[in-house]
Amino acid sequence: MTPAARFRALPLRSRIALLVTVAVAVAVAAVAGVSWVMVKSQLSEQLDRSLMATDVSAEVGRTLRDGCVTRVRQPEQQVAENLGATVQLVLADGTRCWVSGRTGLPVTAVDKEIAAGVREETLHDVRTGDGVEMRVLTLKRQTPAGQYFGISIAKPAADVDDPLSTLAWILLVVSGIGIVGAGAAGLWVARTGLRPVDELTAAVEHVARTEDLTVRIPDEGDDEIARLSRSFNSMTAALASSQERQAQLIADAGHELRTPLTSLRTNIELLARSEDTGRAIPSEDRRELLASVKAQMTELAALIGDLQELSRPDAAPHAPLGVVALHDIAGTALSRARLRGPELRFGSDLEPWYVRGEAAALERAVVNVLDNAVKFSPPGGAVEVSLRAGVLTVRDHGPGIPAEDLPHVFERFWRSPSARALPGSGLGLSIVARTVHRASGTAELRAAADGGPGTEAVLRVPGAPVPPPEGSVVPYQ
Structure with missing residues (x-):
């Protein structure tokens, strides 16, 4: 396993603490490295400045006679020692004589060149x-007689190295303490920061184990964890609502299916008993x-079709959305409504209107609205249909709907007390609202605008009075 794979295999809090x-x-x-380099630079510069500030040429110049003396007088030795430096005289031929110091300094080629007057002063190790x-x-110096010689002034590099070594150990210890403390703090921060995530994980596991969608996680604050908690709470609330609607749909469907199935079974049993007993049922009966x-x-087939329609996800229509002529759809639905209510009078005023939607679904929605108008219209009554600027209005002259029932007309399986004796499943208007909403429109049922008897069904669907240019992909919503 690669190091990257091993790192990804660690728990999240361990990865955060490690990072x-x-x-x-x-x-x-x-920081420690920069500090050490800066201190070293400062100490080295300070050592060089102290060497350059040490000038013993006046004291040691008297030690030169005809050549390099091998002894130094006590006062001169004391002066050199007081300077805290090792001092050595160098002649052009490499000869050296002591002024101060316990050991001799190696004479380099650079020292000889300076003693010969060829080069100026220089610093070296x-x-x-x-x-x-x-x-x-x-340093390059010259006697009164004109003889060049060099003065080497030296100080131990330990004056810099010893403080640097001490500083390195101090930085190492402090850095180690800081890193260990940072690791502990990182682990604490990871545990504290990920505690809401642990709670979320426990809640998800609880939901997966028990299917209990009532679990809620505290979502105080506005940080990312709080947003995640609110999203989870919203998700579980939506799932709980969906589960409740599903259960309600199943219960309502079972209730609606029970009546026609019971009646159907009774009738079939009568026919079967007649065949089994040999007692013929009168032909009229x-x-x-x-x-x-x-x-x-x-009725059962229609109810099952309505249930299938309502069970489809909103985001998954039967066919791709396209630009359709709503006025043509309304005209086709109106023709079907005339066949279902031959005793009624139908008036229509359909202006051209093009919308983006699913043609079959929109036609079914308009047919459902017209079926309601036919169902509740009195014999010989009138049904008026108009389409103007994307507003489809279907007006009947029936008994109307009480104001307290209007908020419920688009609910699944809801039927007004006056309609319970009539055929139907109570799903037609739910399908209308769903289809129009999918086309980015709205559906409304209201009392007649002129104050007369009857009800108006109003469908508003965004679109345009002319079709889009050929090949256009601009939506009508």
Whole structure:
């Protein structure tokens, strides 16, 4: 397994704590490294400045006679020691004589060039015979007699290295404490921050185990976790509502199916008993029984079709949406309504109107509205249909709907007390509202606008009075 795969396999809180620890470690290492480099630079510069500020040429110049002396007088030795530096005189041939110091400094080629007057002063590092690192400043000087010589002034590099070593240990200890503390803090933050996620996980597992959709998670605050909790609560509420509607739909469907099935079974049992006993049913009664069976089967088929229509998801229509002529659909539905109510008078005023929707579903919705108008119209009554600017109005002159019943007319299986004795399932207007809503429109049932008897069904569907240009994909909604 690769390191990346192993990292992804860790729990989320462990990954967060590890990332926090690594980020803090990198930051601490960067700060410690920069601090160490800056201190080293400052100490090195300070050491170089202290060397350059040390000038013993006036004191040691008297030690030169005809050559390099091998001894230094006590006052001169004391002066050099007071300076805290190792001082060495260098001649052009590499000869050296001591002014101060317990060990000699190696004479480099650069020192010889300076002693010969070829080069100016220079700073360089050397290692003594006993392995001590020294920082050396070699100066060019000249005797009154005109003889050049060099003065090497050196201080131990330990003046810089020892404080740096101490600082490195201090930074290492402090960094280690900081990284360990950051890891502990990261783990604490991860646990605290992910506690709502743990609660959400427990709630989801509880729902999956018990199918209890009443679980709610506290959603205080406005952060991402609170938004996630609110989304979960909204989801479970929607699922609970959907489950409740589904249960209600099943219960209502069972209730509506029970009546025609009971009647159908009774009629079939009568016919079967007649065949079994040999007692013939009068022909007129037999025709009525068969007509009743046929009507009940038709009612069952219609009810099952309505249930199938309502069971479809809103986002999954039978056919792709397209631009259809609503006035043509209304005209076709009106022709079917004339056949169902031959004794009624129908008036129509249909202006051209094109909408984006599903033609078959829209036709069924208009047919359902017209069926209601035919069903509740008195014999010889009138049904008026108009389509103007995308508003389809169907007006009947029946008994009307009480105002207290209007808010319920689009509910599934709801039927007004006056309509319960009439054929129907109570799903027609639910299908109308669903279909019109899918086409981005609205459906409304209201009392007649002129104050007369009857009801107006108003369907508003967005569209245009002319079809879109050929090949256009601009929706009519």
